[in-house]
Structure formats: C-alpha cells, structure tokens
Amino acid sequence: MTLAAGVAAQAKINLRLRVLARESSGYHSIETIFQRIDLTDDVTVRVTSGRTLDCAGPAMPAAGLGATERNLAYRAAAAYVDATGWPTGFAIEIVKRIPVGGGLGGGSADAGAVLRALDALAPRPIGPALVELASPLGADVPFMTVEHATALGWGRGERLMPLPTPPSWPAVLLVPDFSIPTADAYLWVAEERGLYAPAASMLPANATADWQAVARVAANDFQPVVARPHPEIAELVDELRAAGATVAMLAGSGSSVFGVFESAPDVAAIARSAGVSAITTRTSDVVARVVRAELDR
Helix, strand or coil: CCCEEEEEEEEEEEEEEEEEEEEECCCEEEEEEEEEEEEEEEEEEEEEEEEEEEEEECCCCCCCCCCCCHHHHHHHHHHHHHHHCCCEEEEEEEEECCCCCCCCCCHHHHHHHHHHHHHHCCCCCCCCHHHHHHHHHHHHHHHCCCCCCEEEEEECEEEEEECCCCCEEEEEEECCCCCCHEEEEHHHHHHHCCCCCCCCCCCCCCCCCCCCCHHCEEECCHHHHHHHCCHHHHHHHHHHHHCCCCEECCCCCCCCCEEEECCCCCHHHHHHHHHCCEEEEEEEECCCEEEEEEECC
16 A cells, blocks of 8 residues: 545735845845635645656646756655655656646645645654745745645745635636746846835734735735736736726736635636636635545555
8 A cells, every 4th residue: 555645735826925125145035925725736645665746737838847856846845855754755746727837836835735745644744844844945835834824924935924814705817828937027126126125014913804904905016017028917907906806916926917806707708808818716715634545556
C-alpha cells in the first residue's frame, strides 16, 4: 500500500495589496489581505522512493510549466524532505484549473497544498513550522499553508494574522490572453515611485467583516502601474463595476481581474462585453481539508 494525500488547492485574490519599501536585498515588503476562492487545482501527493511531478488539466499552458525542478510544488516537497528527512521520495500529481500567470496564486496554492499533504502523512508533523518552510518559496506560499480563508499578510508574506472571513459571495474572474510577470510588475512600481517612502495607514478592525467593509479598504498598488502598458486592465475592472460588483480590481500583480457580487451576475453577458474568457466561482469561507488515503500502487 502507498501512503497518499489529496487536497483541493484554492486560488487566492488580494482584497488589499500595498507594495511597501524596497529592502536592500531588492525585495519589496508588502501588506495584503489574502482571500481564498473556490477555484482550485487538484493536488495528490504519494510517498515513493523517487521524485516525480505530473501536471495536466484545462489550465495547463501549451508550452507546459517549464523545468520540473523549478516548479513551486516540486520545490516545496524537496524543501520538506530537506527540513525533516522524510520521506525518501514523492510523486506529485496536479490537475490545473487555476490560470497560470494570472495573479491568482495557482503555483503557490499547489506548493502550499503539497506541504500540507506531506505534513498530514508525516510520522512527525511540523505543523505551524510549515509557514517558515514556505517563506523562501514566495510571498503567497505561507498563506497557502495555513487553515484560514482570510488573513492579513505583511513582510514577504510570511507574517500572517487571521482575519474574519466575509460571507461566501459569487465571484467572476476575467482572464486576458496575456500574463504579467511578477518581476515586471514590481519593476514598474519601483520606476513609478523612485525613492518611495510609503505613508502609514490604519486598517480598521472590522475591515473584512462584510463585503461593504472590504470595499472601503480594497486597493491594489499594482493596478495603476500595470494598467499603463495594459489599458485593457482598467477596462475590465470597469466592466465588472458596471455589472454591479461590490469589489472589483486586479488580482495580485495580474493579469486576471476579479469582481465580487452580492448575487450571481450574467457572466455570459460580462464575458461578451469584455471580450475575454470568464470564470465563475465564489469566495471561500473555509479552507479545503487534506484527505489521506492508501493506494494500491
């Protein structure tokens, strides 16, 4: 019998995303409100003697995902092995439904799911230490290892504080036919600001109590700088607002745009008007659980 665990790796949106000062290392600190959504990749991890990664699914790019050793899910598993000495090997299978390069954290969700799955199978789980293990992998990965649907993140995303989760509402994702490299988005912010010193601000205690409260603090520092070379981003945000979205803005560093609605809108009409593909989902009020299994393979 082979030990295995599966988990639905939930995508995320950022309800608030501020890019703060640039560190001497070249990295920018961030302040963000992470929110999981119901759009998921399916991740299965088996304990084996080798190391393999197989990816398929409707969101797989035609060119693939690049070198296996550079894939975030693979790197997450390797980091777990290096940190704990267990297991001797792993086989990861991913069915991708989260658009790649759209700012929805699909690769980070897969990495977080792998870490959670391995820890659920481990003879000596490391629990909260997963956040520290996830931090070097990327700013979104630590959030993907915790069991909170909504959280405030700052620093490089490794400092997290759970927040109240607003009700699960319908969400629409508009996905252009181009992606925006995260490095480019940060470069554009740096060029825009020069020697930028961010002003202090206070986040209200009830900022995520409901979607009206979220709308009062919703902002994304990437949106104006990304919309300059890609003006269609602003047009897509306007489409969602015109359709009645309570909150609408760029997802992460883009290129996807999301809108959150009190009641389900006419998605087909939005997609026709916007001229891009649309995905219907919901914001999440729970985190998908890891399911253990024993397989005859």
